[in-house]
Amino acid sequence: MGDFTSTLSVSASGLKAQSMRLRHVSENIANVDTPGYHRKVVSFEELAAQKDGGATGVQLGPVELDQKELARIYDPGSPLADENGYYDGSNVDLVVEVADARQAQRSYEANLRMFDQTRQMSSALMELLRR
Numbered sequence: 001m002g003d004f005t006s007t008l009s010v011s012a013s014g015l016k017a018q019s020m021r022l023r024h025v026s027e028n029i030a031n032v033d034t035p036g037y038h039r040k041v042v043s044f045e046e047l048a049a050q051k052d053g054g055a056t057g058v059q060l061g062p063v064e065l066d067q068k069e070l071a072r073i074y075d076p077g078s079p080l081a082d083e084n085g086y087y088d089g090s091n092v093d094l095v096v097e098v099a100d101a102r103q104a105q106r107s108y109e110a111n112l113r114m115f116d117q118t119r120q121m122s123s124a125l126m127e128l129l130r131r
Contacts, residue, residue: 004118004121004122004125007114007118008115008118008119009057010056010057010058010114011111011112011114011115011118012057012111012115013047013056013057013058013059014057014058014107014108014110014111014114015108015111015112015115016059017044017058017059017060018104018105018107018108018111019108020042020060021042021060021100021104022101022104022105022108024040024042024063025097025100025101025104026101027040028040028092028097029092029094029097029098029101031090031092032090032092032094032097033089033090034090035073035080035087035088035089035090036070036088036089036090037090037091037092038065038066038067038070038090038091039065039066039068039090039091039092039093039097040063040064040065040066041063041064041065041066042060042061042063042064043060043061043062043064044058044059044060044061045058045059045060045061046058047059066091068091069091070088070089070090070091071088071089071090071091072086072087072088072089073086073087073088073089074086075087
């Protein structure tokens with residue numbers, strides 16, 4: 001049963017990490033038109049190994065701001081515009097964010113399927129042991 005527990009733990013950590021990743025992607029999408037907004041970029045880290053060498057899982061690493069140059073927007077009527085009529089937009093690319101969201105969603109679904117399969121296997125094993 002320990003293997004089932006560790007597999008469920010790994011799946012749960014993947015679910016949590018992907019849901020947090022999707023949260024940051026949604027924040028990026030929500031701020032696509034926010035002047036001066038830098039896109040948030042996340043990475044994953046392996047959780048510390050268990051003493052028995054069992055499965056560990058993943059967690060979200062530190063959130064970093066994308067240092068890509070901000071878009072320069074020409075709008076001389078904007079209160080944010082400089083003397084030349086430009087202001088800094090955001091560096092969020094909607095195509096990239098939608099692709100990241102789709103990847104996070106599919107990874108979340110894969111972890112959910114793994115969790116469900118492990119649960120079903122555990123239930124089947126318990127049923128066999130009862131006989």
